[in-house]
Amino acid sequence: MSKSNDRMVYKRGNEWVNKANGNERVSSVHSTQKEASNTARTMLRNSGGGELIIKGKDQQIREKNTIPNGHDPRKIKG
Numbered sequence: 001m002s003k004s005n006d007r008m009v010y011k012r013g014n015e016w017v018n019k020a021n022g023n024e025r026v027s028s029v030h031s032t033q034k035e036a037s038n039t040a041r042t043m044l045r046n047s048g049g050g051e052l053i054i055k056g057k058d059q060q061i062r063e064k065n066t067i068p069n070g071h072d073p074r075k076i077k078g
Helices: 033-046
Strands: 007-012 015-020 028-030 050-055 061-067
Touching: 007 033, 015 033, 028 033, 033 050, 033 061
Parallel strands: 007 050
Antiparallel strands: 007 015, 015 028, 050 061
16 A cells, blocks of 8 residues: 555656656656656655655566655664
8 A cells, every 4th residue: 555655756758757656746757767766765755754666667666665764853873
């Protein structure tokens, strides 16, 4: 089950898009998959973490990553 904070990167025509699951509109459009996935990772980190799904050119899931929250309030090492 996907949460609204999860994101997906996939190819649409000649561009790579970064889209939040549950949204109709894409969040960003990029010329490379790497740019789109880096932007999606940053957005997930800044919004509290979530699941990142990256699809290949054939629209098959290529990679799935859980991105942690980037704002860890604890200052404890380890």
